[in-house]
Amino acid sequence: MRSPVTCDAWNQFLQYVKTRCSATAFGNWLAPINVIEFSSDSITLEVPNIFVKEYVLSNYKKDLCAFLPVNTDGEPAIEFVITAPAKAAAPAISVPLVAKTEEEDGLTFNDVKLNQNYRFETFIEGPTNQFVKSAAIGVAARPGQSYNPLFIHGGVGLGKTHILHSIGHHIMQNQKKLRVQCITTEAFINDLVDSLRNKSVDRMKRFYRSDVDVLLVDDIQFLQNRLNFEEEFCNTFETLINQNKQIVITSDKPPAQLKLSERMIARMEWGLVAHVGIPELETRVAIIQHKAQQKGLKIPSNVAFFIAEHIYNNVRQLEGAINRLSAHSRLLDLNITEELVERTLKEMLQHAPKQKISVEQILKSVAAVFQVRISDLKGATRTKEVALPRQVAMYLACKLIKESLQMIGAYFGRTHSTLLHACKNIEKRVMNDEMLRRQISMVERNIHA
Numbered sequence: 001m002r003s004p005v006t007c008d009a010w011n012q013f014l015q016y017v018k019t020r021c022s023a024t025a026f027g028n029w030l031a032p033i034n035v036i037e038f039s040s041d042s043i044t045l046e047v048p049n050i051f052v053k054e055y056v057l058s059n060y061k062k063d064l065c066a067f068l069p070v071n072t073d074g075e076p077a078i079e080f081v082i083t084a085p086a087k088a089a090a091p092a093i094s095v096p097l098v099a100k101t102e103e104e105d106g107l108t109f110n111d112v113k114l115n116q117n118y119r120f121e122t123f124i125e126g127p128t129n130q131f132v133k134s135a136a137i138g139v140a141a142r143p144g145q146s147y148n149p150l151f152i153h154g155g156v157g158l159g160k161t162h163i164l165h166s167i168g169h170h171i172m173q174n175q176k177k178l179r180v181q182c183i184t185t186e187a188f189i190n191d192l193v194d195s196l197r198n199k200s201v202d203r204m205k206r207f208y209r210s211d212v213d214v215l216l217v218d219d220i221q222f223l224q225n226r227l228n229f230e231e232e233f234c235n236t237f238e239t240l241i242n243q244n245k246q247i248v249i250t251s252d253k254p255p256a257q258l259k260l261s262e263r264m265i266a267r268m269e270w271g272l273v274a275h276v277g278i279p280e281l282e283t284r285v286a287i288i289q290h291k292a293q294q295k296g297l298k299i300p301s302n303v304a305f306f307i308a309e310h311i312y313n314n315v316r317q318l319e320g321a322i323n324r325l326s327a328h329s330r331l332l333d334l335n336i337t338e339e340l341v342e343r344t345l346k347e348m349l350q351h352a353p354k355q356k357i358s359v360e361q362i363l364k365s366v367a368a369v370f371q372v373r374i375s376d377l378k379g380a381t382r383t384k385e386v387a388l389p390r391q392v393a394m395y396l397a398c399k400l401i402k403e404s405l406q407m408i409g410a411y412f413g414r415t416h417s418t419l420l421h422a423c424k425n426i427e428k429r430v431m432n433d434e435m436l437r438r439q440i441s442m443v444e445r446n447i448h449a
Helices: 008-018 023-030 050-067 130-141 160-174 185-197 201-210 227-242 262-268 281-294 301-310 315-331 338-344 359-370 374-378 384-400 405-412 416-430 434-448
Strands: 034-038 043-047 078-082 150-154 180-184 214-218 246-251 272-276
Touching: 008 023, 008 034, 008 043, 008 050, 023 050, 023 185, 043 050, 050 078, 050 185, 050 227, 130 150, 130 160, 130 246, 130 272, 150 160, 160 180, 160 214, 160 246, 180 185, 185 201, 185 214, 185 227, 201 227, 227 246, 227 262, 281 301, 281 315, 301 315, 301 338, 315 338, 359 374, 359 384, 359 405, 359 434, 374 384, 384 405, 384 416, 384 434, 405 416, 416 434
Parallel strands: 043 078, 150 246, 150 272, 180 214, 214 246
Antiparallel strands: 034 043
């Protein structure tokens, strides 16, 4: 084997990246790489396996182009050489291993400790997450027998990890014989890389495929564009499913939108796919009051609503807002008021731009609240279940859209006189129908959310 050479450009790249990634990631992925040849036109890097090559190109291509030569297509001009099998006399590559505890039969694999605060009891339920919580409780009560796999997807900070850890806690408390492993996708990849470097892949396979009864995997989207890692995970997945071992996976997107193989997507769609949505106003208020109560903080109802109306993207932001308010009110001995909220959380408060409201938005919101199909609202069906929601949609269109009645009527395929009749009917009914008034209010909040 040729001796590694010194390359200032490569060292500069390493120094740059080292400040932007964790020590674990650097030790696993970048430290083992050696420069074999370097010229003004190209560089040859020696990597321990194909996984390291894929990881570096997937995560650092832009940075590589900034520090190293590029080809005519603007791609890094890098040739990768896989390390040849070591001979007895060959010097070992000196790579600082990531610190881990050791056992007689090898390394202990990475795992994620369950967050003690993430339990079903502390998860605030609302219309957008009620289904996924029910599914998770079903899985926790009967692992491997109800929904397998359970695939939970939703945006950042909406409670996916909370649900995942809640399942783990419930099983560990009520079915102590079952072995639960909760892990992030990044940790799974790091385990695989460590196993390759330490020649303990068989032990890793044995651990995940034989020693685990419930596998909880967070953030599967990090498996995208990593074919070799994906294949190993898919094999593990199939082995566990075939043994009726429970798998729960979280992601920021549904399976079909992930850049994974058709085989992997099909496997993840085998069981139940459940979505965690953005909590609506009332649930956000309940979350704020719950988080405040945990901190011994009293937040008036009007202030809680004010915060919920202006912080609406995710639960994590709400928690951060409560933490900041708690610190300010205690340190400065101030009561929680809207003025304090505006002053303290100024950069966190979101003011939605005044967007032009469309008939499609109104139809979508009406359909969701009244549980009817949009096609029915636009159609000619005259049943009571459809006629009332259709009139509500017409009423709101006239109220919220600054267009002529003829233009609005055209969207519905109705005349302007039909719209006027619908508006008068709804205006008359809401005076005495509390339920209808609430439903219309909910539709409007959804439109403006």
